Amino acid sequence: MPDRGAGAAAGVPVGWACPGRSIRRVWSPRGRSAPDACPGALRVHVAADGNLARVRVPGGRLHADQLAALAAAASELGDGGLELTSRGNVQLRGLPAGAERELAARLWAAGLLPSETHERVRNVIASTLSGRAEGGRFDLRTLVDELDQGLCADPALAELPGRFLFTVDDGRGDVTGFGADVGLFAVASDTLAVLLGGTDTGVRLPPAAGAGTALRAARAFLAEYTAQGGTAWRLTELDDGVPRVAHRLRSALDPAFVGSPGGLADAPAPTRPPVGRIAQIDGRLALALMVPLGRLTLAQVDVLEAAARAGAHEINITPWRTVVVPDLGTGEAERRLAALTGEGLVADTSAGWVGVTGCTGRPGCAKALADVRADANRVHPVAAPGPAGLPVHWVGCERRCGRPVDRHVEVLATVDGYQVSLDGRPRSRSATLDETAAAIAAARRGT
Ligand code: SF4
Incomplete structure (x- = not known):
């Protein structure tokens, strides 16, 4: 089951997400009566075709070895496919009851399950190809790693709802439109803005303070969440969630970081990344491919893994269910593109499958x-x-x-x-x- 499910259509609008250009309407279902049921790798979802496990991939970056480990698990434990979710995570389906322990051991060995207690809260969407693509204001990869590590290191943050989301946007505006519970958006190469529920808090800080501040914001959410009875799944579902959590956050920060709320004049709308060849700033190419209906076959994973090993030994998974292979030379990119499209992945922007x-x-x-x-x-x-x-x-x-x-x-x-x-x-x-x-x-x- 994809990441975002019931609830969004049943809520009430609570205002435009940003006082500059509107990012998106934020919907706030009230009166949750049960904890969120987001699956994880250990807490699987019982589906009609067997159990479903969701593996978080913070920032969408997956090493070739990790991709191979997921494919082996899907082949030997699941139904043989890998599903990409709307938050850039990976799902395995068709797992028999009890297979989650074997799956957990494999994921841990591959570095995909660094914390059993925090596995469902490692929800981080980040700008794709940051540090490689044109237009980014800073390279966010280190920050995403710090955020994930800091999240897993704080026992209290294991209590975040499974739907709680962080975004880290390098300034291109590709992911801020998701209206994350906690968003970092680069307004300059040395300055990040902090957004809560898509709304600018006025907090401005250097990238080195970004991960720590995002974690503070998550703790501020938890404090308000607890004060309000602990039933919300998202920050915007709290009563006056944005101003109350923003107040808690601002009170905990160095005053030098705290400015006037709502000053973000150039708030981005959601943007979908291109498919096909993407020129990197270092002259190499990245290949971005649409995965039809977000499901990778094992044959597709094989060619994807081989392409990754010809470049940086990694792929990026996007929330639009595309996969990106970075750091390929021109000739290598053409060879790999032929192999990838030959297996049914889509790089043609005019193909009906796109979108x-x-x-x-x-x-x-x-x-x-x-x-x-x-x-x-x-x-x-x-x-x-x-x-x-x-x-x-x-x-x-x-x-x-x-x-x-x-x-x-x-x-x-x-x-x-x-x-x-x-x-x-x-x-x-x-x-x-x-x-x-x-x-x-x-x-x-x-x-
Ligand atoms: S995955 Fe199931 S519950 Fe969700 S929209 Fe589809 S049919 Fe409905």
Whole structure:
């Protein structure tokens, strides 16, 4: 099950997330009656097709050896595939009951489970290709590592809800639009802004203080969360969550870091990364590939791992369910691109698959009204493609798991077909896939 599930559609709007350009509307479901049920590697989700384990990949950076370890676990313990989530994590499905101990041992050996107590709270989305791509104001990789290590080192922070999210944005504005509970955004090469629930707190500090301050903000959230009864899943679900947590944070900081709230004049909207060849600032290339419906086959993992080993021995996983292979020379990049696309990964920006995501659907999810992945597979080779087309998200029921944060076309399974919606408004209901494909194509054009 993708990272973001029920709740987002059922809440009440509490205001624009940023006083500059709006980042996104923040929704706040009130009155949670149960703790969040986000799965982890140890606390698996019992699905219709077996147990599901979610492995956190803070910042989306995965070493080639770790990718190989995940693939081996998926092959020997799970259903043979790796799913990418809307927070850039990895899921294994089809695990038999009790397999989580064997999985945990493998993940620990691969460095993918540094803390059993904190495994569900290592939720960090970071700018892709930071330090390599044009436009970034600083290289955030060290900061993300410090944040993850600091998170795991503080026993109290194991109590964060599994949906609590950190973002670290190197100034390109690609991930701040996720409206994280705690966000760091580089407003200059030597200055980070701290955002809570997508709102600028006025706190400004050097990158060296970024990880520590993000952890302080998480502790401030926990203090307010406890004071309010401990039922919220996200910061914006607390009563007056942003101002109250901001007050706690600002009170704990060096006054030199504390400015006037709301001063962020250039707040970014969510942005999707390109696919295909990406020029790095060092002259080498990165390859970014769309993973159809976010599911990697073992054959795809094999070519991906080989490509990673030809470069920096790592891949980056993005929240848009793309994979990025950095640090390739030009000739190597062309050879690897041919191998990767030959296995069905997508690098063509005009391909109908670009921007298409979906939830698990049948048979993996008992709530699903349709096999949305199979239907999406049938529709998208014939649906109108186009780089200007809006993203599309297929869902098997009204929980709308994995719903993108940005504007998109929703294809919702119903008891007798699909409903296609744009901007939250239904545009058509259709009983056949041909009709659904036509409705999607029109909606992607905004017509
Ligand atoms: S069918 Fe519903 S509950 Fe199941 S994964 Fe899809 S949206 Fe979520």
